[in-house]
Amino acid sequence: MEDVIEVLQRWAEYQKGHPTGGFEDFCRFYLARPKGKRPKASNFEKAQPADTDSMFMMTVSRSTLAFWVYMRIALRDTPLPTVEDIMLCAALFNLGESRKTDIINFAMMEISTGTGNLNRLIEKGFIEERIDPDDKRSKLIVLSSSGAKALKQCFAKAKMARDIFLTDLTEDDKKLVANILNPLQEKHSKLAIARKGKSIEEIHKEVMGDEKK
Structure with a gap:
C-alpha cells in the first residue's frame, strides 16, 4: 500500500511540473528514478543550488559544457x-x-x-x-x-x-528529456536571436510582463 501511495504522490508532483505530460510520460519519468538506486551525494552535489530554477539551469548548462569538452576532443584531428x-x-x-x-x-x-x-x-x-x-x-x-x-x-x-x-x-530517458526541452529550445532559439540587441532587463519585461522575480 505504501508503494501505491508513493506513486500517487509522485504522479501529483509530476503533474504540477508537467501539466501537459501524459501518464506514459510519467511512467518513463518514474522508472528513470527507481528507489534505492541513487548514488550517495558527493560534496559537489551537496553544494548544488537549492532552488529548482537554479538547479535546472546548472544541470542543463554543465551538461552542455561537458559535452563540448568531448566534442573538442573528437574534432581535434579533423x-x-x-x-x-x-x-x-x-x-x-x-x-x-x-x-x-x-x-x-x-x-x-x-x-x-x-x-x-x-x-x-x-x-x-x-x-x-x-x-x-x-x-x-x-x-x-x-x-x-x-x-x-x-x-x-x-x-x-x-x-x-x-x-x-x-x-x-x-x-x-532520452525521449522524456527531449519532449520536455524541445518546446523550450524551439521558443528561445528564435526569441534570443530576435532580442539579442536588447538589455536583459528589457527582455525580462517583455517575456515576464510585470511579474517580479
Whole structure:
C-alpha cells in the first residue's frame, strides 16, 4: 500500500511540473528514478543550488559544457577542428545556400565572430560564395564538396562524443528529456536571436510582463 501511495504522490508532483505530460510520460519519468538506486551525494552535489530554477539551469548548462569538452576532443584531428566550425557548416548543411547572417543566427553566434569564422572557412575552400542574383549587394554561401566531405567526417567523430555522453541513458530517458526541452529550445532559439540587441532587463519585461522575480 505504501508503494501505491508513493506513486500517487509522485504522479501529483509530476503533474504540477508537467501539466501537459501524459501518464506514459510519467511512467518513463518514474522508472528513470527507481528507489534505492541513487548514488550517495558527493560534496559537489551537496553544494548544488537549492532552488529548482537554479538547479535546472546548472544541470542543463554543465551538461552542455561537458559535452563540448568531448566534442573538442573528437574534432581535434579533423578538417573542422573547432566547435564553431562544425556549427556553421552544419547550419549550412541544414539550411542549404543562405546569407551569412542567416547561418550565423541559426548557429546562435555573434555576427562579428561568425563572420570571421565563415570567411576563414571560405578561404580554406570548405564554403563557396557567390553574388545573390536577387540582391547584388548581398552574397550567398553554400557548402563546397570538400566542406561536405569534411562535415561527414566530423559527424562520425561527433557521434562518438554523443555516444559517450549519453551512454547511461535509456531510450525512454532520452525521449522524456527531449519532449520536455524541445518546446523550450524551439521558443528561445528564435526569441534570443530576435532580442539579442536588447538589455536583459528589457527582455525580462517583455517575456515576464510585470511579474517580479
